[in-house]
Amino acid sequence: MSARLLLVDDHNLFRTGLRLIVQDHPSVGSIAEAGSVAEACALQMADADLVLLDIQLPGMSGLDGLRLIRQACPKARIVLVSASVAPDAVNEARARGADGFLPKSASGEDILEAITCALSGLPCFPAGSGAAQTQARAPGAATLTARQLDVLRLLCAGKPNKVIARNLGLSENTVRVHVAAIFGQLGVNSRSAALLAAQRMGLVAAPSHDLA
Known part of the structure; x- marks a missing residue:
């Protein structure tokens, strides 16, 4: 609605x-x-x-x-x-x-x-x-909301927007808005760069596999 x-x-x-x-x-x-x-x-x-x-x-x-x-x-x-x-x-x-x-x-x-x-x-x-x-700050780095952190963790696990939306109960459009905001906060323009930045800032742990 x-x-x-x-x-x-x-x-x-x-x-x-x-x-x-x-x-x-x-x-x-x-x-x-x-x-x-x-x-x-x-x-x-x-x-x-x-x-x-x-x-x-x-x-x-x-x-x-x-x-x-x-x-x-x-x-x-x-x-x-x-x-x-x-x-x-x-x-x-x-x-x-x-x-x-x-x-x-x-x-x-x-x-x-x-x-x-x-x-x-x-x-x-x-x-x-x-x-x-309800925000988490990495020292000297980006500030992400709790929902953005949820999206970031799934994004860094290699999940596509459709899967992230389903897992978090969001629409794909909303996930796209979150991803764009995350990229802006991290100063990146790709998922692989987001993964590296998130690891460097300690926002996510090292994943068990690489992004496709």
Whole structure:
């Protein structure tokens, strides 16, 4: 079933660019837009599945309006979007009950991965922003979510996307999004390079056989 997404940002150019990215996510269906907390609440999207909510909004900020958005979209996951990635801003977002925090400087792959995490019920906060996040960091290297690590281990065992999807209960499109995000985090462009990088970072143990 396709997810209903609500974008709340007062900058039309950024909102349009964000829409062009998120509409390519395999789990996203309809996309609604609003320029303020008041406009978002007026849309009466009680069945929204995900809200990307800008912090800096006219009138009421995203932080202050999070509770109202939660009331208007009771089943939605809410990810705050901000030009700032300061730890205080991230921690404040978590304290207010946000399900994630996405910097405006994030790449398209990072945005798609954040959507995957949020729709899967996982928190998606920047690395190092708190103990509650479900992320694992290799010293001085990539930061991968728990689900990405699951995908990485199967990928390094030589499993194709179809098998990874079946083993983890995901769609193949979602697996492709995860693989692309993993490649981006590891700085590689192939499965064999991902295997070598993952071994070097200690993210996976040496496999018993080579990738085909």
